[in-house]
Amino acid sequence: xxxxxxxxTTAYTVEKCKKCGMLRxxxxxxxxxxxxxxxxxxxxxxxxxxxxxxxxxxx
Amino acid sequence: xxxxxxxxxxxxxxxxDTNPLMMLIWILPIFLFVFYGQRIQLFVTSxxxxxxxxxxDGFREESRNELIDYIKKNLKPDDDPVKxxxxxxxxxxxxxxxxxxxxxxxxxxHTVRSREDYTREHIQSISPEISDLExxxxxxxxxxxxxxxxxxxxxxxxxxxxxxQNNYPLILPLQMILxxxxxxxxxxxxxxxxxxxxxxxxxxxxxxxxxxxxxxIDKETVAFQTVLAKTKFDNRTLFLLKAEGPSSTxxxxxxxxxxxxxxxxxxxxxxxxxxxKMEGEDSASVAQGFGAAIGGIGTDRFQIEAIATNNKIPIFxxxxxxxxxxxxxxxxxxxxxxxDEVCSQVYEMIRENTQEGQSVAIIGVGNTAGxxx
Numbered sequence: 001x002x003x004x005x006x007x008x009t010t011a012y013t014v015e016k017c018k019k020c021g022m023l024r025x026x027x028x029x030x031x032x033x034x035x036x037x038x039x040x041x042x043x044x045x046x047x048x049x050x051x052x053x054x055x056x057x058x059x
Numbered sequence: 060x061x062x063x064x065x066x067x068x069x070x071x072x073x074x075x076d077t078n079p080l081m082m083l084i085w086i087l088p089i090f091l092f093v094f095y096g097q098r099i100q101l102f103v104t105s106x107x108x109x110x111x112x113x114x115x116d117g118f119r120e121e122s123r124n125e126l127i128d129y130i131k132k133n134l135k136p137d138d139d140p141v142k143x144x145x146x147x148x149x150x151x152x153x154x155x156x157x158x159x160x161x162x163x164x165x166x167x168x169h170t171v172r173s174r175e176d177y178t179r180e181h182i183q184s185i186s187p188e189i190s191d192l193e194x195x196x197x198x199x200x201x202x203x204x205x206x207x208x209x210x211x212x213x214x215x216x217x218x219x220x221x222x223x224q225n226n227y228p229l230i231l232p233l234q235m236i237l238x239x240x241x242x243x244x245x246x247x248x249x250x251x252x253x254x255x256x257x258x259x260x261x262x263x264x265x266x267x268x269x270x271x272x273x274x275x276i277d278k279e280t281v282a283f284q285t286v287l288a289k290t291k292f293d294n295r296t297l298f299l300l301k302a303e304g305p306s307s308t309x310x311x312x313x314x315x316x317x318x319x320x321x322x323x324x325x326x327x328x329x330x331x332x333x334x335x336k337m338e339g340e341d342s343a344s345v346a347q348g349f350g351a352a353i354g355g356i357g358t359d360r361f362q363i364e365a366i367a368t369n370n371k372i373p374i375f376x377x378x379x380x381x382x383x384x385x386x387x388x389x390x391x392x393x394x395x396x397x398x399d400e401v402c403s404q405v406y407e408m409i410r411e412n413t414q415e416g417q418s419v420a421i422i423g424v425g426n427t428a429g430x431x432x
Contacts, residue, residue, distance in 0.1 A: 011258055011389055033305040034259060034267060034430050035274055051398070052259050052429060054389035 005058040013052050019045025028052060097227040104227075104234050108218050111237050115211040118248045122204040123148065125251050129200060133193060134186035143185060147178065147201055148208045168358040178202075192257070195284075195306035199254045199428070203247050210244055246384035253389040254307055259429035261385040261394050265331040268401045269301040269423025270432040278432060281318050285310035286432055292406065294415035298323070304427035309355065312422050313362035319420055325372050326417035328363070329408055331401060332424035333386050333394075334378035343393035344380045345401055347408070352376035353424045375412060377404055387426075 011028035017040040024047070032052060040047045092099070123144070130140050152174050155166035175198075182197050183189060189197070214233065221230035253260050259267060273288040280303065281287035288299040298319050302310025319325065332352040336342060351363045351374050367374050379397055409419055 009389060011253075011256070012392075028256070028258065030256065032429075033257065035270065036431070051392075051395040052390065053392040053395040054253075054258075055392055 007056050007058055009054040009056045011052065011054050014050045015047040016050045017043060017045045017047045019043050022047075023050075098225065101221070101225065101227045101230060104230055105218075105222060108230065108233060108237060111241055112211070112215055112218055114241065115207070115214060115244055118244050119204070119207045119211045122200075122207045122248060122251060125255070126197070126200045126204045129255055130185065130197060134189055134197070136185045138185075140185050143181070144201075147181065148205050150174075150178075150205065151209075164358050164361045167356060171356055171358065192306050195308050195428075196254055196257065199307040199426075200251065203251060203254070207244060207247055210240060214240060243383060246387055249384065250387040253387075254428060257305060257307070257429050259390045259395075260387050260426055261379075261381045261390050262333045262387060262425040263390060263427055263430045264333050264379045264394055264398065264401070265423035265425040266301045266304060266427035266430045266432075267390075267395075267398050267423070268331050268405065269299050269421060270304060270427070270430050271398065271402060272297075272405075272421070273299050273301070273432040282311040282314035284308045285312060285315040287315060287319065288432070293410060295409060295413055296323075296418040297409070298325070298418065298420040299423075300420060301423035301430075301432060302425075302427040304430040304432055307426060307428035309424070309426050311359070312353065312424060313359040313366070316363055316366055316420060316422070320366055320370055320372075323418055325370065325420050327409075327413050327419045328367060328372055328374045328422065329405060329419060330363075330374065330376045330422045330424055331405065332376065332378055333381050335386070336380035336382060340380055342381055342385060343391065343397050345397055345404065346378050346380060347404065348376050348378070350374055350376060352378050353422075373412070375408055377401055377408070 012025055013028045013032045015024045015026070015038070016022070017024075020040060020043040022040065022042050024041070032049060034049050034052060037046050037048050039045075127141055127144055130136060130144070134140075152170060155163055155170060157163050178198055178201060179194060182194055182201070214237070217233045218230070221227075221233065250260065272290075273286075276288040276290050276299070278286045278288045281300070284303045284306065286301060286303045290297050290299065300312055300315050300319070302308045302312070316328070328351075330352040332354070334346070334352065336344070351360045351367070353360045353363065363374070366372070379394060379401060381391075381394060385391055385394065405421060413419055
């Protein structure tokens, strides 16, 4: 227990543009749900949330 | 004084069997362990168990506080909800008598659903304007807090009973089950942030796959908190079924399947669910099998098996292996990455096991928090 490291999980959201296929990984924002759509930042296409997942790091 | 020439043999009387001091040194511990061994073990074991119980007490308190904070912050109730919540946390469910098992499944289903309905109504009484999404979140948080409270009470009761009776054998089963209980309790505690934020959990892989297949197709509510979408694939009719997301619910897939079967002829059922991995198995590995892949108390599985048997429909299943913790905390990257692979395995399974013109029901089983359709 003395030597156990603290684990921190960060939630990420992965968006994919249906037009240009660009994948964008960002930190999870409140209100994010899978398959919800928004405008693509690199083209005039629509991005959809492909995945929401957590990554754990030890501190 | 010279300490270098001490004769230890002489001091401890090792060369002399009749030394009374040496006899005492050897014999006393034997008597001590013979007569008080169990009490010493009880004392040592008690310390370890007490640490576990303190941790459980912390989890219970933390989950309760998180629930109260969430309600106060998001639902803005008119009255102070603490008293009501404390009462909900102590609610218990008495399972039906199973001396005569005939009809027990219906009785269990009725009891469990009554409890769910009661909880839902009383959350609504705290905040009448609450949305379905928020209601499902509070209901899940309440279930977590109530489960942690129950675990703490049972373990503490077993511990105090053993201590009161000074009974070492009574504490042994507790010592054996405690690591497993702690694992489950820790998983429940760590699941709270994911449910509060409406994020998908590991158990949501089934709804995630089916939800993806449902995109851009008309959906209808077919049973309580359960949606159905009908589509075509390779000249086969697909009935896609999942709990209604993004609320935190598992829906009622068995009721939905019954409705589908009453109006259509099904040739296969494919169920996609998360399954507990065995120790040594890789997390997020995908496996295929036969039979109804659905957890819970067993009533849904019973109903689905009965429908399949009565209508002679084969049930195939695809599961994504994960630990008990991974199943209820925020979905890991490894599990999320398997969604496309599972999707392609579903289509492959349809092609391999059905003919053109036939119909297949595909059920995404699990909690659909953060997973719409």
